[in-house]
Amino acid sequence: MEKRVLVLNLDHTPIAVVNVQKAMVLTYLEKVSVLADYAMHSIRTVDREYKYPAVLRLDEYKSVPYRGVMLNRTNLFRRDNNECQYCGSPKQLTIDHVVPRSKGGPTTWTNLITACHRCNVQKGDKRPEEVGMLLSRKPFRPSLSYFLADYAERNASEWIPFLEVKPIQAR
Numbered sequence: 001m002e003k004r005v006l007v008l009n010l011d012h013t014p015i016a017v018v019n020v021q022k023a024m025v026l027t028y029l030e031k032v033s034v035l036a037d038y039a040m041h042s043i044r045t046v047d048r049e050y051k052y053p054a055v056l057r058l059d060e061y062k063s064v065p066y067r068g069v070m071l072n073r074t075n076l077f078r079r080d081n082n083e084c085q086y087c088g089s090p091k092q093l094t095i096d097h098v099v100p101r102s103k104g105g106p107t108t109w110t111n112l113i114t115a116c117h118r119c120n121v122q123k124g125d126k127r128p129e130e131v132g133m134l135l136s137r138k139p140f141r142p143s144l145s146y147f148l149a150d151y152a153e154r155n156a157s158e159w160i161p162f163l164e165v166k167p168i169q170a171r
């Protein structure tokens, strides 16, 4: 899995997560300081070896409007621990509108959940209560901290000292 790089503002507020290529460019342009590396990963060039940066800090304060976590398939599945929110299956995951689109259900964090193909078909164009299906938890809009802590716990323990919040056990 490709490593991600946490970018902190000058005041150490997390502001972005970028891929390693982007991180290397920022480092090359000397706009950032590397606060932590991934010990186990490096990039080899002709003349030297670079450690993968894990955490970068901007050298100048940047005013960043907080935009929240982008609603997309990957982030939705991640919020839901890559499990169907009806039966817990991790297989054949799809996106389900809890209140169906045909009944005016919006495409929002609080109306979308991860559902396996089987449950999605079973639920069809109904509300869960109409077909006797139960959600394992109420869908919510995740905060950036929630995501970062969750991600750090799974993939990037190097970030944890730079995150204020403790990793959350989702369940």
Ligand SMILES: [Zn+2]
Pocket (backbone or CB within 6 Å): 084, 085, 086, 087, 088, 089, 115, 116, 117, 118, 119, 120
């Ligand atoms: Zn299911």
